[in-house]
Amino acid sequence: xxxxxxxxxxxxxxxxxxxxxxxxxxxxxxxxxxxxxxxxxxxxxxxxxxxxxxxxxxxxxxxxxxxxxxxxxxxxxxxxxxxxxxxxxxxxxxxxxxxxxxxxxxxxxxxxxxxxxxxxxxxxxxxxxxxxxxxxxxxxxxxxxxxxxxxxxxxxxxxxxxxxxxxxxxxxxxxxxxxxxxxxxxxxxxxxxxxxxxxxxxxxxxxxxxxxxxxxxxxxxxxxxxxxxxxxxxxxxxxxxxxxxxxxxxxxxxxxxxxxxxxxxxxxxxxxxxxxxxxxxxxxxxxxxxxxxxxxxxxxxxxxxxxxxxxxxxxxxxxxxxxxxxxxxxxxxxxxxxxxxxxxxxxx
Amino acid sequence: xxxxxxxxxxxxxxxxxxxxxxxxxxxxxxxxxxxxxxxxxxxxxxxxxxxxxxxxxxxxxxxxxxxxxxxxxxxxxxxxxxxxxxxxxxxxxxxxxxxxxxxxxxxxxxxxxxxxxxxxxxxxxxxxxxxxxxxxxxxxxxxxxxxxxxxxxxxxxxxxxxxxxxxxxxxxxxxxxxxxxxxxxxxxxxxxxxxxxxxxxxxxxxxxxxxxxxxxxxxxxxxxxxxxxxxxxxxxxxxxxxxxxxxxxxxxxxxxxxxxxxxxxxxxxxxxxxxxxxxxxxxxxxxxxxxxxxxxxxxxxxxxxxxxxxxxxxxxxxxxxxxxxxxxxxxxxxxxxxxxxxxxxxxx
Numbered sequence: 001x002x003x004x005x006x007x008x009x010x011x012x013x014x015x016x017x018x019x020x021x022x023x024x025x026x027x028x029x030x031x032x033x034x035x036x037x038x039x040x041x042x043x044x045x046x047x048x049x050x051x052x053x054x055x056x057x058x059x060x061x062x063x064x065x066x067x068x069x070x071x072x073x074x075x076x077x078x079x080x081x082x083x084x085x086x087x088x089x090x091x092x093x094x095x096x097x098x099x100x101x102x103x104x105x106x107x108x109x110x111x112x113x114x115x116x117x118x119x120x121x122x123x124x125x126x127x128x129x130x131x132x133x134x135x136x137x138x139x140x141x142x143x144x145x146x147x148x149x150x151x152x153x154x155x156x157x158x159x160x161x162x163x164x165x166x167x168x169x170x171x172x173x174x175x176x177x178x179x180x181x182x183x184x185x186x187x188x189x190x191x192x193x194x195x196x197x198x199x200x201x202x203x204x205x206x207x208x209x210x211x212x213x214x215x216x217x218x219x220x221x222x223x224x225x226x227x228x229x230x231x232x233x234x235x236x237x238x239x240x241x242x243x244x245x246x247x248x249x250x251x252x253x254x255x256x257x258x259x260x261x262x263x264x265x266x267x268x269x270x271x272x273x274x275x276x277x278x279x280x281x282x283x284x285x286x287x288x289x290x291x292x293x294x295x296x297x298x299x300x301x302x303x304x305x306x307x308x309x310x311x312x313x314x315x316x317x318x319x320x321x322x323x324x325x326x327x328x329x330x331x332x333x334x335x336x337x338x339x340x341x342x343x344x345x346x347x348x
Numbered sequence: 349x350x351x352x353x354x355x356x357x358x359x360x361x362x363x364x365x366x367x368x369x370x371x372x373x374x375x376x377x378x379x380x381x382x383x384x385x386x387x388x389x390x391x392x393x394x395x396x397x398x399x400x401x402x403x404x405x406x407x408x409x410x411x412x413x414x415x416x417x418x419x420x421x422x423x424x425x426x427x428x429x430x431x432x433x434x435x436x437x438x439x440x441x442x443x444x445x446x447x448x449x450x451x452x453x454x455x456x457x458x459x460x461x462x463x464x465x466x467x468x469x470x471x472x473x474x475x476x477x478x479x480x481x482x483x484x485x486x487x488x489x490x491x492x493x494x495x496x497x498x499x500x501x502x503x504x505x506x507x508x509x510x511x512x513x514x515x516x517x518x519x520x521x522x523x524x525x526x527x528x529x530x531x532x533x534x535x536x537x538x539x540x541x542x543x544x545x546x547x548x549x550x551x552x553x554x555x556x557x558x559x560x561x562x563x564x565x566x567x568x569x570x571x572x573x574x575x576x577x578x579x580x581x582x583x584x585x586x587x588x589x590x591x592x593x594x595x596x597x598x599x600x601x602x603x604x605x606x607x608x609x610x611x612x613x614x615x616x617x618x619x620x621x622x623x624x625x626x627x628x629x630x631x632x633x634x635x636x637x638x639x640x641x642x643x644x645x646x647x648x649x650x651x652x653x654x655x656x657x658x659x660x661x662x663x664x665x666x667x668x669x670x671x672x673x674x675x676x677x678x679x680x681x682x683x684x685x686x687x688x689x690x691x692x693x694x695x696x
Contacts, residue, residue, distance in 0.1 A: 144534070145534070149499070150498070150499075151497070151498075151532055151534040151535070153534070154533065154534075155533060155534050184499055185502065185503060186492070186493070186499040186501070186502075186503050186548055186552070187499070187548060187551075188551045188552075188555060190582075190586065191551035191554065191555075191582075191583065191586050192544075192547055192548045192551040192552075195547050195575045195579060196540075196544035196547055196548065196575075199540055199543050199544055199547070199575065200534055200535060200540045200544065203535075203536045203539035203540040204534070204536075204540075206539065207536060207539075223579070223582075224578065224579070226575055227543045227544075227547060227574055227575035227578060229578065230572065230575060230577065230578035230609065230614050230617060231543060231571070231572070231609060231610070231614060232611055232613070232614065233609070233610030233611025233614060233637075233641065233648050234538075234539070234543075234571075234609070234610045234611075234636065234637055234648070235539065236610075236611070236641070236648070237610055237636075237637030237638075237639050237641065237648035237649075238538065238539050238636065238637055240639045241637060241638055241639050261578065261579060261581070261582070262579070262581030262582045262584075262585055263580055263581025263582075263584070263621070265580070265617050265620045265621050266578050266579060266580065266581060266617065266621075268617075269578060269613050269614065269616075269617045272613045273611070273613050273614075288582065288585075288586065289581075289582055289585030289586055289589060290585075290589055291585050291588045291589050293581065293584070293585065300581050300582070300584070300585035301585075
């Protein structure tokens, strides 16, 4: 089985965006805010949004199941206040649940969190519990910068975040560190802000004893870990100069990288420097890059094509990257089939 | 000849830092500010600061000349106002000139600019002219974020920066895009802020037609280009989705990467994906990483050891990376010896 650990619902029916626009227009005039129930999307619309996109690509590329979450760039935690964020987050998470119910073999849910700039992370706990316990989700996306490019929150390793981490540990779910859109004109969202956030998070983890406090807490740093694997020697050297423990002890039991790196030399570097135990297959399709690479004739984000043919990768390591690590990092996936995972939320 | 295009005077005599502390203490009370002339550093102190460090490493590692600039993390453009920045910048640049005069075969100067948050870049022109025309320097370091991690300046491709670019073109000098220390607790300076700035700058260039307006303007993105080479497929794909021209046309005549990547797999990736014409040898010693890699027994930042043995790199390309490209990107270096370059500023 090939598990793609990183996909967002970027192709949701247009009614979702219309609802969001109405919600944003009502900021400052709560009486005008749309109710969650006012969002009407039929099952057929959901099917149509996926059949020609994520499902088609799963079939064509030979991947089996996608760990699926709301569109990252649309989380936009900086918009409105905590109530705005909570309403939007519930709507988005509920839609992911419907996707997982319609296609229980193809998608397993990961939730957006109702973060809001300056609002304490414990404010996200109720929605996290709802998604894990009631909707059958297996993880969450955590935005280290809800301001959208101004980086005003404390580092991820600050005690500010601890109440959320306590709940993650209790529920046995990992977080993917994933920012949203950028409202800082210096940072293009998918070209700079995303990658910078990945690099920033890695460096924060390197500096901290967070995983002494939470030995079972797990994070996935997406987009191949930002710049971290390319600068692995730099990071090793900085850690060594600072007398930090070796990576194996410091963070490799807790920090994982996905394979959203859209060319073969990048994937080869990732697989050379990062232990196979710390790499989870992912493509982020349909995502940041949609085109076909003229040099290969295949989609840039068809990342299986980069991993599969690497001759020095052992079958065992390939199996870990494609399946085993995802089942380990997402314990609620574990040894089960996607259908069994999704049945946990079936009653709702 | 091996030209190291990226070195900072990180080992300057302690009197420099003492002067800076005095200057910072006097912020708000200009009468207490130290004069530039009050900084007393003897030639022997300068020699001692270099002999056991940069010069020793040049000899041991077999590099010949370093393109040398003031300590990047100490530029701290966010401290004080434009006058503070100008005084500090002049002191630092004058010290680089003294290094180049004492060791005319080993160092060629690149200047710090007196940037200050929110102050228009034309304010840097007089100091740039002084350094190029009077001190014999051949380039400048340009900080895309003088706020120190808050990213409040417009992108590097904004017309805000154009007056400085006009002067750079007129003087025929490139800029290395280099941030300074971070006062945002999210960003570790050398581990996150530096690398993020490199990635950010690359993406800004990708989005813009800056080089249509300035066909001969040149930038070096240090630290191996941040995350850009590792995510080369992502950037190619994003550019393609946006119908931007191919990189060869869009930016490869104007944007260059150094080799400050501190492990062999990273250097191999860089050399595989970026054309040899766009790579300049550099180590940034004595810099961000000081230790010895236990896996190789050599200093992490001894980057010649990564480039030299790559068997698939042709002698011609190796020559470009070690010497030819630096002479081309720094036209004031050109075909001359370092001594001849430095004699341009000899009279002063």
